[in-house]
Amino acid sequence: MAEPELLKMSVFASRSGVPIPTIKHYVRERLLPEPVRTSRNMAYYDAALVGRVKAIKRLQTTLHLPLPVIRQVLDRVSDEDMPGDVALEATIARVLGELAPREVLTRKQLLDAGVADEELALFRALGLVTPQQVDGHERYVGDDVVLLRLLGQARRAGLSAKMLPPAILRAYVEALRALVKVELQMFRAGVVPLANGDLGKLTEVATTLSERLVVLLRRKLLLPTLHSLIDAESPTDEPRR
Secondary structure, eight states: OOOOOEEEHHHHHHHHTSOHHHHHHHHHTTSSOOOEEEETTEEEEEGGGHHHHHHHHHHHHHHOOOHHHHHHHGGGOOSSSOOHHHHHHHHHHHHHHHHSOOOEEOHHHHHHTTOOHHHHHHHHHTTSOOOEEETTEEEEETHHHHHHHHHHHHHHTTOOTTTSOGGGHHHHHHHHHHHHHHHHHHHHHHTGGGOGGGHHHHHHHHHHHHHHHHHHHHHHHHHHHHHHHHHHHOSSSOOOO
């Protein structure tokens, strides 16, 4: 395996097209690994990271993404040509992050709020909730908290585990996964190739729109679907009027 080409900071910054303070900022924000230091004032950077720096800058300037979001998706970029899928993923991550609430709860707080331990374990197994490390402790944040709190409210309102077993969420997840897959396939095939410089804006619009669209369509389909279920189970041949 060939040895990596190491560049002084000034050369690395010049090849990357960004100033030295920006390189240092990216290192502090963990978008770039620490350089190889030979002394207190001398550091060398892997030349292979030049494409990574250009991708960071492009995500900042064209999609206006914050550095934490860029860091989440940056490992998918293998060279300085940023794939449309990476831009799409980065923008969706930012929009979802903005939509998610800021509440942070411990496991004990969730259990005290009415979430059963076995239900919490099931949600984790389904990948619906993923605890994060906050200040060295396990915490549930954002939409994970909303989902678990919603279940706790349902239990306190009288919807017992026998009436509404948590395992029913498996069917919800599979149905919604199919819907999301269709949505993303359509967007990648129809919008990404034609978006040009508007991919970030169009992705943001589509992500926000789909949140509202799913709720609205479910509301419109609820009663007609209930009627069809009742008619299918009716012992008579007369359709519902």
